[in-house]
Amino acid sequence: MSKNQVGITFYERQIIEFRLKGKWPRRQIARHLKRDHSVVVREVKRNSNLDGKYVAESAQAKADRLSHKTNVRLLNDNPYLRRFVIRSLRDDQLSPEQIAGRLKAAPPSELKGVSISHESIYQWIYAEQKWLYRYLRRKKRAVRQKHYSRKNWPVNTVPDRVSIHERPRVIDERIRVGDWESDSMKFTKQRTALSVQYERKSMLARITKVDNLGKDETFRAITNGIGSLPQYLWNSITFDNGGEAARHTELRKDYHIGTYFCDAYASWQKGGVENLNGLIRQYLPRKTNLGIMSHSEIIAIQEKLNNRPRKGLGYLTPNEFIKREIAGRGGALIS
Numbered sequence: 495m496s497k498n499q500v501g502i503t504f505y506e507r508q509i510i511e512f513r514l515k516g517k518w519p520r521r522q523i524a525r526h527l528k529r530d531h532s533v534v535v536r537e538v539k540r541n542s543n544l545d546g547k548y549v550a551e552s553a554q555a556k557a558d559r560l561s562h563k564t565n566v567r568l569l570n571d572n573p574y575l576r577r578f579v580i581r582s583l584r585d586d587q588l589s590p591e592q593i594a595g596r597l598k599a600a601p602p603s604e605l606k607g608v609s610i611s612h613e614s615i616y617q618w619i620y621a622e623q624k625w626l627y628r629y630l631r632r633k634k635r636a637v638r639q640k641h642y643s644r645k646n647w648p649v650n651t652v653p654d655r656v657s658i659h660e661r662p663r664v665i666d667e668r669i670r671v672g673d674w675e676s677d678s679m680k681f682t683k684q685r686t687a688l689s690v691q692y693e694r695k696s697m698l699a700r701i702t703k704v705d706n707l708g709k710d711e712t713f714r715a716i717t718n719g720i721g722s723l724p725q726y727l728w729n730s731i732t733f734d735n736g737g738e739a740a741r742h743t744e745l746r747k748d749y750h751i752g753t754y755f756c757d758a759y760a761s762w763q764k765g766g767v768e769n770l771n772g773l774i775r776q777y778l779p780r781k782t783n784l785g786i787m788s789h790s791e792i793i794a795i796q797e798k799l800n801n802r803p804r805k806g807l808g809y810l811t812p813n814e815f816i817k818r819e820i821a822g823r824g825g826a827l828i829s
Contacts, residue, residue, distance in 0.1 A: 502537050502557070504613045505591060507550035510534065514548050516762040551620075558617060569618045574604045579615055583629040587776070590615035590630075592802060595809040631776055654743050655755040658732060658763055662752075665730055668695045671819050672729035675767035676716065678707050678738055679774065686784040688792070689715035689738075690774065691731070692767035696819065697804050698812040699770055701796040703789060712738035713745075720749060724820060730754060732764050773799055 502510075506527055513523045520538065524531040541553035569576050582593045590612035598609055619626045665673045671693065679688040689712050691700040700722065702715035720728050730752035733739040742753040756763040777795045778784070803809040810818075 502533070503611075504550065504554045504616055507537070507541075507553050510537065511548055511550040511553075512762070512765070514538070516760075554613070554616070555620070568608075568610055569614070570622070572608065574602075575608055575610065578602065578605060579610075579618075580626065583626055587629070587798070588802065590619075591805055592809070595805055596803055599803075599809045631773060652733075652735060652737065652739055652742065652755060655735075656753065658754050658756050661730070661732070661754045665694070665732075665754075670729065671695045671816070672727045674728065674731045675764040676712075676731050676733050676739070677761075677764065677767045677771060678704075678712065678736065679771055679778075680707070680780075681778075681784050682781045684783070684785060688774070688778075688784070690767055690771060691716065691719050692770045693727070693812075693816075694766050696812050696815045697766070697807065698816050699796050699799050701774065701792055703784065703787065703792050707736070707738050709738055709740040713741040716745065717749075720751075723816075724823075725749070726823070727816070727819070732756065734761060734764070770799070 506529075509527060510523055513526065518526075520534050521531045524534040527534065537553070538548050541556045542548045543552055569579060578597065579593055582588045582596070583590075588596065593615060594610055594612040597605060601608065619630070664670060673694045675692045675694060677690050677692075679690055681687060685706045687704050687707050689702045689704050692698070700715075700719035702718055704711035704715055716731070728749060728751050731742070731745065732754045733742065734756050735758055739753075739755070745751045745753055761768055774795065777798070797813070800813045801811045803811055807815045
Protein backbone atom coordinates (compact mmCIF):
# COMPACT_ATOMS: atom_id res chain seq x y z
CA MET A 495 0.00 0.00 0.00
CA SER A 496 1.47 3.37 -0.97
CA LYS A 497 1.85 6.18 1.54
CA ASN A 498 -0.80 8.23 -0.26
CA GLN A 499 -3.33 5.49 0.54
CA VAL A 500 -2.55 5.57 4.27
CA GLY A 501 -4.37 8.09 6.45
CA ILE A 502 -2.64 11.26 7.60
CA THR A 503 -0.92 10.69 10.97
CA PHE A 504 -0.89 13.06 13.92
CA TYR A 505 2.83 13.66 13.35
CA GLU A 506 2.12 14.69 9.75
CA ARG A 507 -0.67 16.97 10.94
CA GLN A 508 1.81 18.70 13.25
CA ILE A 509 4.14 19.25 10.30
CA ILE A 510 1.30 20.59 8.17
CA GLU A 511 0.33 23.06 10.91
CA PHE A 512 3.93 24.23 11.35
CA ARG A 513 4.55 24.63 7.61
CA LEU A 514 1.28 26.46 7.01
CA LYS A 515 2.34 28.96 9.67
CA GLY A 516 5.57 29.32 7.74
CA LYS A 517 3.56 30.23 4.63
CA TRP A 518 4.59 27.11 2.74
CA PRO A 519 2.46 26.35 -0.34
CA ARG A 520 0.44 23.15 -0.04
CA ARG A 521 2.36 21.54 -2.90
CA GLN A 522 5.65 22.16 -1.10
CA ILE A 523 4.26 20.68 2.12
CA ALA A 524 3.10 17.62 0.17
CA ARG A 525 6.55 17.13 -1.35
CA HIS A 526 8.09 17.44 2.12
CA LEU A 527 5.73 14.72 3.41
CA LYS A 528 6.13 12.63 0.23
CA ARG A 529 2.38 12.86 -0.29
CA ASP A 530 0.29 13.74 -3.32
CA HIS A 531 -0.66 17.42 -3.06
CA SER A 532 -4.36 16.53 -3.25
CA VAL A 533 -4.01 14.61 0.04
CA VAL A 534 -2.70 17.72 1.83
CA VAL A 535 -5.25 20.03 0.17
CA ARG A 536 -8.10 17.71 1.20
CA GLU A 537 -6.73 17.36 4.74
CA VAL A 538 -6.53 21.13 5.29
CA LYS A 539 -9.94 21.76 3.77
CA ARG A 540 -11.65 18.96 5.69
CA ASN A 541 -10.11 19.45 9.13
CA SER A 542 -9.57 23.20 9.50
CA ASN A 543 -11.45 25.06 12.23
CA LEU A 544 -14.51 27.19 11.54
CA ASP A 545 -12.26 30.26 11.30
CA GLY A 546 -10.20 28.54 8.61
CA LYS A 547 -7.13 27.89 10.78
CA TYR A 548 -5.50 24.48 10.74
CA VAL A 549 -4.49 23.14 14.17
CA ALA A 550 -3.03 19.64 14.36
CA GLU A 551 -4.69 18.61 17.62
CA SER A 552 -8.11 19.80 16.48
CA ALA A 553 -7.65 18.17 13.09
CA GLN A 554 -6.72 14.86 14.74
CA ALA A 555 -9.73 14.99 17.05
CA LYS A 556 -12.04 15.75 14.15
CA ALA A 557 -10.56 12.96 12.04
CA ASP A 558 -10.97 10.53 14.93
CA ARG A 559 -14.62 11.45 15.34
CA LEU A 560 -15.24 10.97 11.63
CA SER A 561 -13.55 7.58 11.53
CA HIS A 562 -14.94 6.37 14.90
CA LYS A 563 -11.52 5.15 16.04
CA THR A 564 -11.44 2.88 19.08
CA ASN A 565 -7.81 1.76 18.96
CA VAL A 566 -7.02 3.20 22.41
CA ARG A 567 -8.72 0.17 23.99
CA LEU A 568 -5.42 -1.71 24.10
CA LEU A 569 -4.07 0.68 26.72
CA ASN A 570 -7.11 0.11 28.90
CA ASP A 571 -7.02 -3.68 28.52
CA ASN A 572 -3.27 -4.27 28.98
CA PRO A 573 -1.99 -3.16 32.42
CA TYR A 574 1.65 -3.86 31.48
CA LEU A 575 1.40 -1.62 28.46
CA ARG A 576 -0.41 1.06 30.45
CA ARG A 577 2.32 1.09 33.12
CA PHE A 578 5.03 1.13 30.45
CA VAL A 579 3.49 4.19 28.76
CA ILE A 580 2.92 6.09 32.01
CA ARG A 581 6.42 5.33 33.30
CA SER A 582 8.00 6.35 29.99
CA LEU A 583 6.08 9.64 29.95
CA ARG A 584 6.48 10.55 33.59
CA ASP A 585 9.85 9.11 34.64
CA ASP A 586 11.82 8.75 31.39
CA GLN A 587 10.30 11.94 29.90
CA LEU A 588 9.85 10.39 26.46
CA SER A 589 7.36 11.60 23.88
CA PRO A 590 4.54 9.29 22.66
CA GLU A 591 6.44 8.86 19.40
CA GLN A 592 9.60 7.81 21.24
CA ILE A 593 7.61 5.44 23.46
CA ALA A 594 6.06 3.71 20.44
CA GLY A 595 9.46 3.47 18.74
CA ARG A 596 11.25 2.07 21.79
CA LEU A 597 8.46 -0.45 22.39
CA LYS A 598 8.98 -1.76 18.88
CA ALA A 599 12.79 -1.67 18.95
CA ALA A 600 13.50 -2.89 22.51
CA PRO A 601 10.33 -4.08 24.31
CA PRO A 602 10.45 -5.34 27.91
CA SER A 603 9.92 -9.07 28.25
CA GLU A 604 6.26 -8.77 29.28
CA LEU A 605 5.46 -6.70 26.17
CA LYS A 606 7.22 -8.66 23.43
CA GLY A 607 5.03 -8.74 20.35
CA VAL A 608 2.93 -5.79 21.60
CA SER A 609 2.91 -2.54 19.64
CA ILE A 610 0.96 0.69 19.70
CA SER A 611 1.09 3.84 17.60
CA HIS A 612 1.97 7.22 19.03
CA GLU A 613 -1.38 8.51 17.74
CA SER A 614 -3.14 6.00 20.00
CA ILE A 615 -1.15 7.20 22.99
CA TYR A 616 -2.08 10.82 22.25
CA GLN A 617 -5.75 9.88 21.83
CA TRP A 618 -5.73 7.96 25.11
CA ILE A 619 -4.21 10.92 26.98
CA TYR A 620 -6.56 13.55 25.57
CA ALA A 621 -9.68 11.41 25.76
CA GLU A 622 -9.21 9.49 29.03
CA GLN A 623 -6.03 10.41 30.91
CA LYS A 624 -5.83 14.19 30.81
CA TRP A 625 -3.64 14.26 33.93
CA LEU A 626 -0.80 12.93 31.76
CA TYR A 627 -0.96 16.06 29.61
CA ARG A 628 1.50 17.72 32.01
CA TYR A 629 4.19 15.27 30.83
CA LEU A 630 3.84 16.12 27.15
CA ARG A 631 6.50 18.37 25.67
CA ARG A 632 4.25 21.36 24.93
CA LYS A 633 2.38 21.29 28.21
CA LYS A 634 3.35 24.87 29.03
CA ARG A 635 1.66 26.41 26.01
CA ALA A 636 -1.94 27.05 26.90
CA VAL A 637 -2.21 29.59 24.09
CA ARG A 638 -0.38 29.15 20.81
CA GLN A 639 1.85 31.99 19.74
CA LYS A 640 1.29 33.61 16.39
CA HIS A 641 3.87 32.96 13.71
CA TYR A 642 6.62 35.61 13.67
CA SER A 643 5.52 36.87 17.11
CA ARG A 644 8.35 35.42 19.18
CA LYS A 645 11.13 37.87 18.45
CA ASN A 646 11.43 41.47 17.43
CA TRP A 647 14.65 41.40 15.43
CA PRO A 648 16.30 44.43 13.92
CA VAL A 649 16.99 43.86 10.26
CA ASN A 650 20.53 43.51 8.82
CA THR A 651 22.38 44.61 11.97
CA VAL A 652 25.07 41.93 11.65
CA PRO A 653 28.05 42.87 9.45
CA ASP A 654 29.13 40.61 6.57
CA ARG A 655 26.12 38.36 6.95
CA VAL A 656 25.51 35.68 4.30
CA SER A 657 21.87 34.87 3.58
CA ILE A 658 20.48 31.41 4.25
CA HIS A 659 19.52 31.36 0.57
CA GLU A 660 23.22 31.17 -0.31
CA ARG A 661 23.74 28.19 1.96
CA PRO A 662 25.03 25.05 0.17
CA ARG A 663 22.38 22.52 -0.74
CA VAL A 664 24.14 19.79 1.27
CA ILE A 665 23.14 21.65 4.45
CA ASP A 666 19.47 21.83 3.49
CA GLU A 667 19.38 18.11 2.72
CA ARG A 668 21.01 17.06 6.03
CA ILE A 669 23.37 14.71 4.22
CA ARG A 670 26.37 15.23 6.50
CA VAL A 671 27.07 15.76 10.18
CA GLY A 672 28.48 19.14 11.15
CA ASP A 673 25.85 21.72 10.19
CA TRP A 674 24.52 23.59 13.23
CA GLU A 675 21.77 26.05 14.12
CA SER A 676 22.21 28.57 16.93
CA ASP A 677 19.73 30.50 19.05
CA SER A 678 19.37 32.22 22.43
CA MET A 679 16.81 31.61 25.17
CA LYS A 680 15.65 34.44 27.42
CA PHE A 681 14.17 34.18 30.90
CA THR A 682 11.86 36.52 32.75
CA LYS A 683 13.41 39.67 34.30
CA GLN A 684 17.06 38.58 34.11
CA ARG A 685 20.09 39.13 31.91
CA THR A 686 21.33 35.57 32.34
CA ALA A 687 20.30 33.43 29.38
CA LEU A 688 21.11 30.28 27.44
CA SER A 689 23.03 29.94 24.21
CA VAL A 690 21.75 26.88 22.34
CA GLN A 691 23.27 25.03 19.40
CA TYR A 692 21.67 22.14 17.50
CA GLU A 693 23.32 19.83 14.95
CA ARG A 694 20.90 19.25 12.09
CA LYS A 695 21.60 15.61 11.21
CA SER A 696 22.46 14.01 14.57
CA MET A 697 20.08 16.27 16.58
CA LEU A 698 22.90 16.77 19.10
CA ALA A 699 22.48 19.68 21.54
CA ARG A 700 24.96 22.05 23.11
CA ILE A 701 23.53 24.31 25.86
CA THR A 702 25.57 26.96 27.65
CA LYS A 703 24.59 29.39 30.39
CA VAL A 704 25.68 32.93 29.47
CA ASP A 705 25.79 36.09 31.57
CA ASN A 706 24.02 38.08 28.85
CA LEU A 707 23.04 37.96 25.18
CA GLY A 708 26.02 39.99 24.03
CA LYS A 709 28.27 38.89 21.19
CA ASP A 710 31.20 37.98 23.46
CA GLU A 711 29.23 35.60 25.67
CA THR A 712 27.65 33.94 22.63
CA PHE A 713 31.06 33.57 20.99
CA ARG A 714 32.37 31.96 24.19
CA ALA A 715 29.47 29.50 24.27
CA ILE A 716 29.96 28.48 20.65
CA THR A 717 33.71 28.04 20.95
CA ASN A 718 33.17 25.91 24.06
CA GLY A 719 30.87 23.73 21.97
CA ILE A 720 33.44 23.54 19.20
CA GLY A 721 36.01 22.35 21.72
CA SER A 722 33.77 19.51 22.88
CA LEU A 723 33.83 17.73 19.50
CA PRO A 724 36.32 17.03 16.74
CA GLN A 725 36.77 20.05 14.46
CA TYR A 726 35.42 18.18 11.42
CA LEU A 727 32.00 18.10 13.09
CA TRP A 728 31.70 21.89 12.71
CA ASN A 729 31.14 22.85 9.09
CA SER A 730 28.53 25.61 9.34
CA ILE A 731 26.28 27.50 11.74
CA THR A 732 22.98 29.19 10.86
CA PHE A 733 21.90 32.16 13.00
CA ASP A 734 18.97 34.53 13.21
CA ASN A 735 19.60 38.28 12.94
CA GLY A 736 20.31 39.09 16.59
CA GLY A 737 23.39 41.07 17.53
CA GLU A 738 24.73 38.15 19.59
CA ALA A 739 26.04 36.64 16.33
CA ALA A 740 28.16 39.70 15.49
CA ARG A 741 31.44 37.80 15.95
CA HIS A 742 30.52 35.22 13.34
CA THR A 743 33.34 36.40 11.04
CA GLU A 744 35.83 35.11 13.60
CA LEU A 745 34.25 31.67 13.36
CA ARG A 746 34.83 31.80 9.61
CA LYS A 747 38.42 32.98 9.90
CA ASP A 748 39.68 31.09 12.96
CA TYR A 749 37.65 27.87 12.72
CA HIS A 750 36.79 27.74 9.00
CA ILE A 751 33.08 27.45 9.80
CA GLY A 752 30.59 28.81 7.26
CA THR A 753 28.08 31.21 8.82
CA TYR A 754 24.61 31.92 7.42
CA PHE A 755 21.63 34.02 8.52
CA CYS A 756 17.88 33.47 8.33
CA ASP A 757 15.56 36.01 6.80
CA ALA A 758 14.22 38.57 9.27
CA TYR A 759 11.25 37.28 11.28
CA ALA A 760 11.64 33.75 9.83
CA SER A 761 12.72 31.63 12.79
CA TRP A 762 11.08 28.60 11.18
CA GLN A 763 14.03 28.53 8.76
CA LYS A 764 16.06 27.02 11.60
CA GLY A 765 13.28 24.87 12.98
CA GLY A 766 15.59 22.31 14.59
CA VAL A 767 16.95 24.62 17.26
CA GLU A 768 13.52 26.23 17.72
CA ASN A 769 12.10 22.79 18.50
CA LEU A 770 15.01 22.09 20.84
CA ASN A 771 14.22 25.30 22.72
CA GLY A 772 10.70 23.97 23.27
CA LEU A 773 12.13 20.77 24.75
CA ILE A 774 14.43 22.75 27.04
CA ARG A 775 11.41 24.70 28.33
CA GLN A 776 10.13 21.38 29.69
CA TYR A 777 12.95 21.62 32.25
CA LEU A 778 13.46 25.38 32.40
CA PRO A 779 10.24 27.40 32.14
CA ARG A 780 10.57 31.09 31.33
CA LYS A 781 10.26 32.08 35.03
CA THR A 782 13.22 29.88 36.08
CA ASN A 783 15.86 31.73 38.10
CA LEU A 784 18.73 30.79 35.82
CA GLY A 785 21.23 32.73 37.91
CA ILE A 786 21.25 30.13 40.70
CA MET A 787 21.74 27.17 38.36
CA SER A 788 25.22 25.70 38.02
CA HIS A 789 27.03 24.73 34.84
CA SER A 790 26.72 21.05 35.78
CA GLU A 791 22.94 21.37 36.15
CA ILE A 792 22.69 22.86 32.65
CA ILE A 793 24.88 20.07 31.24
CA ALA A 794 22.67 17.48 32.96
CA ILE A 795 19.66 18.85 31.06
CA GLN A 796 21.67 18.90 27.84
CA GLU A 797 22.59 15.24 28.25
CA LYS A 798 19.04 14.21 29.11
CA LEU A 799 18.07 15.57 25.70
CA ASN A 800 21.09 14.01 24.00
CA ASN A 801 20.16 10.62 25.47
CA ARG A 802 16.57 10.63 24.25
CA PRO A 803 15.84 8.22 21.37
CA ARG A 804 14.81 10.01 18.17
CA LYS A 805 12.64 8.65 15.39
CA GLY A 806 14.71 10.45 12.76
CA LEU A 807 17.77 8.52 13.97
CA GLY A 808 16.08 5.11 13.91
CA TYR A 809 15.49 5.52 17.65
CA LEU A 810 19.15 5.95 18.40
CA THR A 811 19.95 8.82 20.73
CA PRO A 812 21.93 11.82 19.46
CA ASN A 813 24.87 10.73 21.63
CA GLU A 814 24.77 7.22 20.18
CA PHE A 815 24.57 8.60 16.66
CA ILE A 816 27.48 11.02 17.08
CA LYS A 817 29.66 8.36 18.73
CA ARG A 818 29.09 6.09 15.72
CA GLU A 819 30.03 8.95 13.42
CA ILE A 820 33.26 9.63 15.31
CA ALA A 821 34.13 5.93 15.61
CA GLY A 822 33.59 5.55 11.88
CA ARG A 823 36.29 8.15 11.35
CA GLY A 824 38.67 6.47 13.77
CA GLY A 825 38.35 9.11 16.48
CA ALA A 826 37.07 9.46 20.02
CA LEU A 827 34.64 11.83 21.72
CA ILE A 828 36.33 14.75 23.45
CA SER A 829 35.39 14.97 27.13
